Amino acid sequence: MKVAVFMTPSARIAATVALLDAVASAPRRPADATANAFFRERRYIGSGDRRAVAERAWGILRQRLRLDWHIARLGLPPTPRLLVMAQLLLVEGWTRDGVLQGFPGGRFNAGPPDPGEMAAISAWAGAKLTPPEMPEGIALNLPAWALEGYRARFGAELPQAAAAMDQAAPLDLRANLLRGTREQAMAALAAEGIPAEPMAYSPWGLRIPDRRPILASKAFTDGLIEIQDEGSQLIALLTGARPGMRVADYCAGAAGKTLAVAAMMGNRGRITACDVSATRLEGAVKRLRRAGVDNAERHLLEPGDRWVKRRAGQFDCVLVDAPCTGAGTWRRNPDARLRTTARDLEELVTKQRDILDHVAQLVRPGGRLVYATCSVLPEEDGMQVQGFLSRHADYEVAPLAEAWAEARAGQSLPEAPPPCPGPWMELAPHSHGTDGFFAAVLRRKG
Numbered sequence: 017m018k019v020a021v022f023m024t025p026s027a028r029i030a031a032t033v034a035l036l037d038a039v040a041s042a043p044r045r046p047a048d049a050t051a052n053a054f055f056r057e058r059r060y061i062g063s064g065d066r067r068a069v070a071e072r073a074w075g076i077l078r079q080r081l082r083l084d085w086h087i088a089r090l091g092l093p094p095t096p097r098l099l100v101m102a103q104l105l106l107v108e109g110w111t112r113d114g115v116l117q118g119f120p121g122g123r124f125n126a127g128p129p130d131p132g133e134m135a136a137i138s139a140w141a142g143a144k145l146t147p148p149e150m151p152e153g154i155a156l157n158l159p160a161w162a163l164e165g166y167r168a169r170f171g172a173e174l175p176q177a178a179a180a181m182d183q184a185a186p187l188d189l190r191a192n193l194l195r196g197t198r199e200q201a202m203a204a205l206a207a208e209g210i211p212a213e214p215m216a217y218s219p220w221g222l223r224i225p226d227r228r229p230i231l232a233s234k235a236f237t238d239g240l241i242e243i244q245d246e247g248s249q250l251i252a253l254l255t256g257a258r259p260g261m262r263v264a265d266y267c268a269g270a271a272g273k274t275l276a277v278a279a280m281m282g283n284r285g286r287i288t289a290c291d292v293s294a295t296r297l298e299g300a301v302k303r304l305r306r307a308g309v310d311n312a313e314r315h316l317l318e319p320g321d322r323w324v325k326r327r328a329g330q331f332d333c334v335l336v337d338a339p340c341t342g343a344g345t346w347r348r349n350p351d352a353r354l355r356t357t358a359r360d361l362e363e364l365v366t367k368q369r370d371i372l373d374h375v376a377q378l379v380r381p382g383g384r385l386v387y388a389t390c391s392v393l394p395e396e397d398g399m400q401v402q403g404f405l406s407r408h409a410d411y412e413v414a415p416l417a418e419a420w421a422e423a424r425a426g427q428s429l430p431e432a433p434p435p436c437p438g439p440w441m442e443l444a445p446h447s448h449g450t451d452g453f454f455a456a457v458l459r460r461k462g
C-alpha cells in the first residue's frame with residue numbers, strides 16, 4: 017500500500033528555495049519550463065505540495081523587482097533564500113518567529129539563517145512591501161526599460177494598469193466550433209465539475225475564475241475547448257476570416273490563432289501556418305488534429321525562402337502575430353519582465369518592421385493585413401503601424417469599429433460594440449480583463 021507523504025511548511029520552504037535556484041541557473045529560460053522539469057525530476061512531491069511550492073515561487077517571481085530592491089537596500093545579494101524570506105515577511109505577512117521556524121535546519125529543511133539573513137528578517141518583520149521611498153517604476157513593478165512605454169500608453173491610468181498586470185490571470189478557454197457550440201462546451205465542462213462563464217467580448221470564450229488542471233479534462237481531450245486568452249481570440253476574430261478564404265498565419269508558433277481562424281472558416285478554404293521555428297510548428301500538429309482542423313497546412317520559413325515572393329497577392333488575409341516583448345502578458349509570465357532588456361525591445365521592433373515589410377506583398381488588393389502583439393508598448397504597437405503606413409502607401413487602416421462589425425457579420429454574429437474606441441484594438445487587464453494586446457487591421461487598397 018502506498019502511503020501519502022505530505023511536506024511540512026519548512027520542507028515546502030526548502031523546495032521553493034531549490035526551485036528558485038533552478039530558475040536562477042537558467043536565466044534565459046521561461047520559469048514555467050524550468051518548474052516543469054524541476055517537478056518531473058521530483059515525482060515524490062505530491063500534487064498539493066507541488067501547487068503550494070509553485071504558487072509561492074510564482075509569487076516571488078511576480079514580486080521580484082520589489083523584493084530585489086528590499087534586499088539590495090540591505091547590501092545583500094538576491095539569493096533564493098533571501099527572496100523566500102522577503103516574500104514570507106513582506107508579501108505573505110509572516111511574523112519573524114514564523115520565519116525562523118520555517119528555516120530550522122535538519123534533513124529536508126532549509127538551514128537556519130546566517131547573520132546577514134537574521135538582520136534582514138528583523139528589518140522586514142512588519143515592514144511595507146512598497147514604502148514611499150521605493151522608486152516609482154519598482155513600486156509599479158515595471159522594469160526600467162518598459163516604464164516610459166507603459167506611461168505613454170496608459171497616461172493617468174498607469175497605476176491601475178500596472179496593478180492589474182500584477183494579479184494572477186484567470187483561465188481563458190475558447191470553444192472550438194468545429195466540435196460543438198459554446199453552450200455544448202460549457203455543459204461538457206460543467207459535467208466534469210468545472211464551472212465556466214461566457215466571456216464579455218469573445219463570442220467563443222469561456223472563463224474559469226481560478227486555475228484548474230484542464231488538460232486532463234474530457235472536454236479538452238475531445239477538442240471541445242482550447243486554452244486561449246480572450247485577447248488572442250479577438251485578434252483571430254479581427255482577421256475577418258470566412259469559409260473559402262485563403263489566409264496566412266505568418267507567425268503561427270504552435271498554431272494558437274490558426275486553430276481559431278480555421279474554426280471561423282468552418283474548415284473551408286485554406287490557412288497556412290508559417291513560422292521560423294520548426295519546434296513550434298511541430299507543436300501544432302497534435303493541436304490541429306485534436307481540434308478537427310483539416311484545412312490548414314504548415315510552412316517552415318527558412319533563410320532565403322521564396323515562399324512569400326511566389327505567393328504575392330494571393331491572400332485574402334495575412335495575420336502577423338509578431339514576436340514581441342510580451343509586455344502585456346506579465347500576469348501569466350511574471351518572470352518575462354526580468355528576462356527582457358531594452359536591447360531586446362530594440363531588436364524586436366526592428367524584427368517586427370522587417371516582417372511587416374516582407375509580408376505586405378502577400379495580401380491581395382482589398383485584402384487584410386492584421387498586425388498583432390501581446391505588448392502594450394507603443395514602439396511595438398501604434399508606432400510600428402504608423403511606420404508601416406508611412407512606407408506602404410498602398411495600405412490604409414481599417415478603423416476598428418468597421419473591421420469589428422465586418423468580422424462579426426462574417427460569422428453571422430449579432431451587432432455588438434467593439435471592445436474599445438480608436439483606430440485599433442488596445443486591450444489591457446485593468447480595462448478588459450484580458451492580457452495586454454494590440455491589433456490593427458490594415459487594408460490593401462484595391
Ligand SMILES: C[S@@+](CC[C@H](N)C(=O)[O-])C[C@H]1O[C@@H](n2cnc3c(N)ncnc32)[C@H](O)[C@@H]1O
Binds near residue numbers: 272292317337
Ligand atoms: C507571438 S508568437 C506567435 C504565437 C502564435 N501566433 C499563437 O497564437 O500561439 C511569435 C512567433 O513568431 C515567430 N517568428 C519569429 N521571427 C519570425 C520571422 N522572421 N518570421 C516568421 N515568424 C517569426 C516565433 O517563432 C514565434 O512563434
